[in-house]
Amino acid sequence: MNLDELYQEVILDHYKRPRGAGLREPYEGESHQVNPTCGDEITLRVHVADGKVADVSYDNVGCSISKASASVMYELINGTTVDDALAKLAEFTELMNSKGQSEGDEESLEDAVAFAGVSKYPMRVKCALLGWKAFQDALVRAEASIPGRTDA
Amino acid sequence: MEAASKLDVEAIRADFPILQRRIGDKPLTYLDSAATSQKPVQVVEAMRHFTDHSNANISRSVHTLGSEATEAYEGARAKVAAFIGAPSPDEVVFTKNSTESINLMAYAFQNAAFDPAADPRFKLGPGDEVVVTEMEHHANLIPWQQLCQRTGATLKWIGITDAGRLDLDTVDEVITERCKVISFVHVANLLGTVNPTSQITRRAREVGALVGLDASQSVPHLPVDVTELGVDFIAFTGHKMLGPTGIGVLWAKADLLAAMPPFLTGGSMIKTVTMEHTTFADAPAKFEAGTPPIAEAVGLAAAVDYLDKLGMANVRSHEKELAGYMLDRLETVDGLEIIGPRVPIGRSATVSFTFEGVHPHDVGQILDAEGIAVRVGHHCAKPTCARFGVNATTRASGYLYNTHEEIDRLVEALGQVRKVFG
Numbered sequence: 001m002n003l004d005e006l007y008q009e010v011i012l013d014h015y016k017r018p019r020g021a022g023l024r025e026p027y028e029g030e031s032h033q034v035n036p037t038c039g040d041e042i043t044l045r046v047h048v049a050d051g052k053v054a055d056v057s058y059d060n061v062g063c064s065i066s067k068a069s070a071s072v073m074y075e076l077i078n079g080t081t082v083d084d085a086l087a088k089l090a091e092f093t094e095l096m097n098s099k100g101q102s103e104g105d106e107e108s109l110e111d112a113v114a115f116a117g118v119s120k121y122p123m124r125v126k127c128a129l130l131g132w133k134a135f136q137d138a139l140v141r142a143e144a145s146i147p148g149r150t151d152a
Numbered sequence: 153m154e155a156a157s158k159l160d161v162e163a164i165r166a167d168f169p170i171l172q173r174r175i176g177d178k179p180l181t182y183l184d185s186a187a188t189s190q191k192p193v194q195v196v197e198a199m200r201h202f203t204d205h206s207n208a209n210i211s212r213s214v215h216t217l218g219s220e221a222t223e224a225y226e227g228a229r230a231k232v233a234a235f236i237g238a239p240s241p242d243e244v245v246f247t248k249n250s251t252e253s254i255n256l257m258a259y260a261f262q263n264a265a266f267d268p269a270a271d272p273r274f275k276l277g278p279g280d281e282v283v284v285t286e287m288e289h290h291a292n293l294i295p296w297q298q299l300c301q302r303t304g305a306t307l308k309w310i311g312i313t314d315a316g317r318l319d320l321d322t323v324d325e326v327i328t329e330r331c332k333v334i335s336f337v338h339v340a341n342l343l344g345t346v347n348p349t350s351q352i353t354r355r356a357r358e359v360g361a362l363v364g365l366d367a368s369q370s371v372p373h374l375p376v377d378v379t380e381l382g383v384d385f386i387a388f389t390g391h392k393m394l395g396p397t398g399i400g401v402l403w404a405k406a407d408l409l410a411a412m413p414p415f416l417t418g419g420s421m422i423k424t425v426t427m428e429h430t431t432f433a434d435a436p437a438k439f440e441a442g443t444p445p446i447a448e449a450v451g452l453a454a455a456v457d458y459l460d461k462l463g464m465a466n467v468r469s470h471e472k473e474l475a476g477y478m479l480d481r482l483e484t485v486d487g488l489e490i491i492g493p494r495v496p497i498g499r500s501a502t503v504s505f506t507f508e509g510v511h512p513h514d515v516g517q518i519l520d521a522e523g524i525a526v527r528v529g530h531h532c533a534k535p536t537c538a539r540f541g542v543n544a545t546t547r548a549s550g551y552l553y554n555t556h557e558e559i560d561r562l563v564e565a566l567g568q569v570r571k572v573f574g
């Protein structure tokens with residue numbers, strides 16, 4: 001097994017210096033997700049304003065893969081439109097399900113392509129997706145709580 | 153090298169083909185026997201021979217194969233009974249695993265709650281108490297927790313000291329006259345603690361409570377004699393003691409089994425059946441509804457033979473020595489903290505630890521790259537994790553086939569972890 005492929009510099013860097021970490025106000029949706037096999041946990045909040053992801057804030061414990069993934073996600077979706085964020089979510093999920101067959105589009109996924117190697121390790125894919133799952137869930141909750149939005 | 157070991161580990165290793173495997177270009181270092189042990193050729197061969205030669209359903213046919221299969225199955229029961237010092241094979245109930253064995257006990261209480269004629273020892277309701285410990289595997293916690301929720305009884309537990317031992321000073325306080333049953337772990341799967349039993353069994357007698365052991369991690373590793381232990385029931389599981397998956401054991405005193413309502417019902421557990429009513433067979437058949445794990449019982453019997461031949465006292469002394477070596481060597485690793493007893497006394501060769509700044513998942517991944525199999529996570533003992541303020545640990549667990557050299561490899565690989573996450 002090639003460890004360097006899994007633990008890329010980018011991943012270790014995000015793990016050691018997570019971007020956007022900590023829980024912040026205001027927010028409309030919050031989600032708590034756990035990975036029952038290993039005890040990784042994340043609480044994540046989404047603040048939506050004018051069709052944009054105005055803030056994503058989170059507090060998590062877990063392995064390098066799950067923590068780095070949340071940090072990379074923050075960089076990718078914070079400040080983008082909700083639609084763009086959902087597109088990234090779909091793209092990243094597809095990359096994680098690629099079983100090592102995809103390199104990912106760096107143009108669109110930026111640092112998140114570093115996780116391509118993780119897709120070869122089924123036990124770790126769940127770690128990489130934990131933050132994204134929390135985002136998806138928090139967004140649904142946020143949109144449900146925003147009056148006038150029915151297309152969510 | 154293994155001066156103090158009473159086992160010929162090299163010869164033993166030759167019986168386990170999987171130990172020759174390579175993970176990538178590294179030799180396999182299997183340190184996850186607390187999750188499941190590897191199986192020697194003798195076990196696999198016994199199951200294969202039975203399947204190729206005598207396979208049939210038991211107790212249902214007069215043909216030759218049927219009687220051979222019945223004999224093999226009942227022979228396995230007798231072997232297991234002798235192995236744990238049970239007065240009679242009829243006290244040995246085959247189940248699917250420890251989890252089912254413990255549920256079978258818990259459901260005896262729950263089912264008794266619906267039966268006005270039930271034995272008073274199994275009657276449980278508001279005001280009654282059930283006692284476990286804080287170091288249980290979920291398998292010996294949740295069935296009792298659920299039982300209490302459903303019957304209105306109160307669940308209590310004995311805590312853990314900072315050193316990873318049961319807080320036995322509180323035994324008299326926790327176990328009161330209201331207590332009906334105490335079920336506690338003999339050897340803890342996360343902490344590696346070997347719990348002394350006499351104080352708890354004595355207190356159980358004083359208050360008239362039933363007392364049982366989750367022996368999942370003790371029967372495979374040390375001499376267990378149910379009569380000497382003075383308990384009412386024990387549960388253990390085949391796959392942790394060189395046997396196959398799919399078979400477990402509940403041992404309980406004959407008079408308890410006679411008084412307990414059945415758990416699963418259906419074929420093979422009846423005396424007579426009409427459309428309105430059924431009378432049940434005597435134990436152990438009463439608790440073995442449906443076709444049991446027959447080939448697995450044959451495999452378990454072969455595992456018992458294997459362990460018997462080595463001698464459980466020798467297995468124990470090998471592991472005691474191995475535990476000492478593991479503790480010594482792991483203590484030398486910078487940033488490593490052992491969760492559980494730090495001395496090889498009253499301790500198994502299962503050692504959990506945290507590694508400063510590195511999540512167990514990452515530790516496990518890097519060790520795997522070195523061919524080393526350990527378990528990471530909460531080990532189905534979340535309350536134990538919470539007690540020590542951790543989410544997860546890395547756990548290395550040794551068995552009769554592990555060597556010092558493998559521990560050295562583990563310690564060296566932990567240096568590799570430091571390098572990646574340094």
Ligand SMILES: Cc1ncc(COP(=O)(O)O)c(C=O)c1O
Binds near residue numbers: 186252339341389532
């Ligand atoms: C102490 C203890 N109890 C119960 C179990 C459950 O065993 P099984 O999964 O075979 O039912 C285990 C094994 O994981 C264990 O270590």
